[in-house]
Amino acid sequence: MKRRDFLKNVGLTGMAGMLAPSMLTSCTAKGAIGKNDIKDSYQTQLLVVGGGTSGVCAAVGAARMGIKTMLVDSGNCLGGMATKGLIGPFMTCYDAAGENMIIRGLFEEVVNRLVDRGAAIHPKDVRQGTEFTAWISVGHDHCTPFDPEILKIVFEEMCAEAGVKLLYQANFVKPVMNGRRITGAVLFTPSGLERVQADWVIDATGDGNVACAAGVPYVFGDEKTKKVQPASLFFRINNVDTDRLVAEVVPHLPEFRRVNGVSYRCLHWRVAEAEAAGEWDLARKSVNMFRSVQKDQWVINCSRIHNVDPTQAENLTAAQTEGRRQVQELMHFFHKYVPGCENATLMGTGAVMGIRESRHITGDYVLPVQSLIDGIIPDDVVLLSANSIDVHGAQGGPAGGLYMPIKKNMYGLPYRCLVPKDIDGLHVTGRCISADSAAAGAVRVMPPAMGLGQASGIAAALCIKHGVKANELDYADLKKELLNQKVYL
Numbered sequence: 001m002k003r004r005d006f007l008k009n010v011g012l013t014g015m016a017g018m019l020a021p022s023m024l025t026s027c028t029a030k031g032a033i034g035k036n037d038i039k040d041s042y043q044t045q046l047l048v049v050g051g052g053t054s055g056v057c058a059a060v061g062a063a064r065m066g067i068k069t070m071l072v073d074s075g076n077c078l079g080g081m082a083t084k085g086l087i088g089p090f091m092t093c094y095d096a097a098g099e100n101m102i103i104r105g106l107f108e109e110v111v112n113r114l115v116d117r118g119a120a121i122h123p124k125d126v127r128q129g130t131e132f133t134a135w136i137s138v139g140h141d142h143c144t145p146f147d148p149e150i151l152k153i154v155f156e157e158m159c160a161e162a163g164v165k166l167l168y169q170a171n172f173v174k175p176v177m178n179g180r181r182i183t184g185a186v187l188f189t190p191s192g193l194e195r196v197q198a199d200w201v202i203d204a205t206g207d208g209n210v211a212c213a214a215g216v217p218y219v220f221g222d223e224k225t226k227k228v229q230p231a232s233l234f235f236r237i238n239n240v241d242t243d244r245l246v247a248e249v250v251p252h253l254p255e256f257r258r259v260n261g262v263s264y265r266c267l268h269w270r271v272a273e274a275e276a277a278g279e280w281d282l283a284r285k286s287v288n289m290f291r292s293v294q295k296d297q298w299v300i301n302c303s304r305i306h307n308v309d310p311t312q313a314e315n316l317t318a319a320q321t322e323g324r325r326q327v328q329e330l331m332h333f334f335h336k337y338v339p340g341c342e343n344a345t346l347m348g349t350g351a352v353m354g355i356r357e358s359r360h361i362t363g364d365y366v367l368p369v370q371s372l373i374d375g376i377i378p379d380d381v382v383l384l385s386a387n388s389i390d391v392h393g394a395q396g397g398p399a400g401g402l403y404m405p406i407k408k409n410m411y412g413l414p415y416r417c418l419v420p421k422d423i424d425g426l427h428v429t430g431r432c433i434s435a436d437s438a439a440a441g442a443v444r445v446m447p448p449a450m451g452l453g454q455a456s457g458i459a460a461a462l463c464i465k466h467g468v469k470a471n472e473l474d475y476a477d478l479k480k481e482l483l484n485q486k487v488y489l
């Protein structure tokens, strides 16, 4: 094979300017990156790129079916937004009536493992309108507070038990393509550029990085405006006198409401004081704070940064820096204005920015928000869910939000949303599945992301076993294995 053909085959013809040879520890040659700079390191049946909540469930779901599975992530732990991003609690896994737990399967197993270690509160014991839901009384029933450090351990244990091979600090660079079929990926790891040859690939990067690089069409942000929901940097605090904080908030509960798209939720009366004193310049006029498992620990979702594009490094860096500046302002606010938080300590800020929205991969079917509102359960349903349609910043205001109520007790998510257009050997899962922007506002949260991950792993395993394309998979086989893996349908 000629050198140029080789580079074309691995999709690296344009890479010489992207990675300086000095960055590659294995690189000895000077000048352009060549054949010898890419090691043929791994061969696997299934490669899952992205070890967030969705990717972990994809990998475990497939590996439990006997598929040789490799899970790679750019970070040094599993869990993605749930761990590196410090985001929590897990949003609801119940039906809209709050009566039955409908997201089960691996999600329920993870919750039970956490509860057994005292690292989560079971969702049956968590009701909306309480300190565990930032006192929000819509769409937050039966959330699951959890400890992100223990979640990292639980995910690693589950992968080890299932035989999943993990590789951290492994950045996806380019897909390996054979015509329209993806056959692996080139990764940038501490060992240099490494190629993984795979029978099947699942894109669980949240941003659709693999699918996009392979040539799958996508929509960035909202279909019409191309704008994305604002990003937020989560942080956690401890040393809070929770009894005093609760006593401060509860008398104000009747005032919690939304006006003109601006949410006046928790602590808006204290924010007003700080604003009057010239000590508040944040877009949000209230503080979403969720009590965590330990009584003195709280998760804060308040910073808000617009127009963040996670596919642009400089933009993302600026957002992360701005997020930390906002955290400083919030810590000052807690110390000075919030009873019970005078001695609060900053435990940590998210190691990654909280990205609500980026690319929506275009699949065989684009899930429309109307089907969630109408409670449609499609013929190829892989997951039942009732997460509310929560589109932050949808009304264009600095702090606007939009909840769209669903008319039925639940809706179904179709398999076709996991099947990308045009490229074979690939499924997508998690935040970037094929859905319109508003529908993604509902299915992006962690319980559905985990359910969809499990479904994509099972589907990939079946495609490998039966030698069929993603859109040729027999739904009866898929349903049988979903039920076998305790998914509630």
Ligand SMILES: Cc1cc2nc3c(=O)[nH]c(=O)nc-3n(C[C@H](O)[C@H](O)[C@H](O)COP(=O)(O)OP(=O)(O)OC[C@H]3O[C@@H](n4cnc5c(N)ncnc54)[C@H](O)[C@@H]3O)c2cc1C
Pocket (backbone or CB within 6 Å): 049, 050, 051, 052, 053, 054, 055, 072, 073, 074, 075, 079, 080, 081, 082, 087, 088, 089, 090, 091, 092, 170, 171, 172, 173, 204, 205, 206, 207, 209, 231, 232, 233, 301, 353, 354, 355, 356, 357, 429, 430, 431, 432, 444, 445, 446, 447, 449
């Ligand atoms: C501000 C905010 C608040 C939220 N609040 C809640 C909430 O309260 N409850 C809830 O349940 N959900 C909430 N969510 C939603 C939820 O956290 C995410 O949408 C969900 O975690 C997405 O899971 P995922 O696995 O698809 O993606 P992620 O968790 O983002 O995981 C993707 C993984 O892929 C890896 N990756 C990406 N690119 C590459 C690459 N090139 N090479 C290798 N690895 C790569 C990343 O490192 C990451 O680990 C919130 C989200 C945001 C942003």
